[in-house]
Amino acid sequence: MLTTGAFAAVGVGAVVWPFISSMNPARDVLALASTEVDLTPIAVGQAVTVVWRGKPVFVRHRTAEEIQAARATPLSQLKDPATDQSRVQRDQWLVVVGVCTHLGCVPLGQKPTDARGEYQGWFCPCHGSHYDTSGRIRLGPAPLNLAVPEYSFTSDTQIRIG
């Protein structure tokens, strides 16, 4: 009885798995891996949004005050503690995935006219999450900081995301 049951369970599992697995990202989707960004046109204080794996990525050329504000914040005030240094490769360039860690809206703050929230980073209008100039969550329902994607500087003025 137990053996029969065990065999049946394994058999059902083996048949069901291909179907479940077929719903995971296919190889061509996984292959859309990297995006190149030219940094030259982005002046200090400006930001651009690029698409990587179907998601927006924010590239922000931070001002000295913004960097200063991010660094001056004690870790004890953070919901998801991380130093600003650990989130950037070069101080003036902040690269984060522009997807709110609450339920996935795109936060506002890329355009100078946008509401940037109480911490001058980004503000998610969906359920009111505020991010600071390091993309860290400061206020609202989102549990985590804006994710930092894998990226590298291919030259002084060019990055490759992914």
Next chain:
Amino acid sequence: MAIGLHDSTIKNPVLRWVDQRLPVFTMMQKEYGTFPTPRNFNYFWNFGALAMVTLMIMIATGIFLAMNYTPHTSYAFDSVERIMRDVNYGWLIRYVHMNGASMFFIVVFIHIWRGLYYGSYKAPRELLWILGVVIFLLMMATAFMGYVLPWGQMSFWGATVITNLFSAFPLVGEHIVTWLWGGFSVDNPTLNRFFSLHYLMPFVIAGVVFLHVAALHITGSNNPLGIDPKGPQDTLPFHPYYTAKDSVGLIVYFIVFAFLVFFMPNYLGHPDNYIPANPLVTPAHIVPEWYFLPFYAILRAVPDKLGGVLLMFGSIAVLFILPWLDTSPVRSMRFRPVAKWALFLWLIAFFVLMWAGGKPAEEPYVTISRIATAYYFAYFLVILPLLGRLERPLSLPESIAMPVLRGGGPVMAGAAAKPMEKA
């Protein structure tokens, strides 16, 4: 009567020939013809039949929409616009389908309310009730995926927010979301599978509806007094009495439905869904369809992500165990002087949540949602279990045919004088 043939009483020779071999007509006669039904139904008992009609309308219009719809991110929006502008009567079929979803929820909300008020979830109808909650969940999933298909801004961002709910679960959350999407964001694979499932689910619903009705025909219907029929004097044959009463309700239903479709087809929708989906820009104000608002308000009432998600799912899950939470043996709220008002207050909380769910997530709406959410759950988890012990119900009438004898109230006072002779 030849051996192996069903002993049919159908008169028409052709139908009889079929019936002897496959007794579907005997079955219809038994379940919808002579089926003994409590004689005291009010119009709340129309809504099951109305829900069934709505399901058929949704399947019919959906099949014809699918003939002209293209489930691809580059074409979906335009294919729906083409249905609206170029396909003959496409506008009509789409508006019926779109507003049909709203009608479905209006009807089912009233149907559920009927069950709550008259205690239809209590023994022996627990499983019948549970099957109903399953249908409700499947309906929500179907409507959610249908709303994604036109690939407008609300489609896209609704899909994003709702699928992201699963990311709240620790460890497996992110994997579940990637699996649901078939990618790293809501995209073409997501749209494709949603179309496939949106087409499938209504037929699954039809299957569960069949079980729901089968269970109903074992226990028989509840009625406004909540007491069991004691004999033939308490019941009527379903046909012609309730086929006629259901037809009256159906006409009113069609009037409301037609009014929505022809005079205010977009009233219940959101204008942003006529803007093509843009994965880089979230609309300033995202709101789900009106029928999801109460649950959305519960989600947003909780400052914690996982907590909000659990409470939202919990608000429906609690319905599954309702038959065991309500400890009172009295079914109908007519005889429960305290529980009745607790339930009306619950209804108010439900509408407050529906209203707050459509407002931005800021004060005072958050506090209001919290109070309403607390009451929503308190009704099921605290008030009903306690009231079963504390409350003193009014005395129940002797039978359905004689409700006036003690404390039955004014119901059916005239009709009760003469018991039915007809079986």
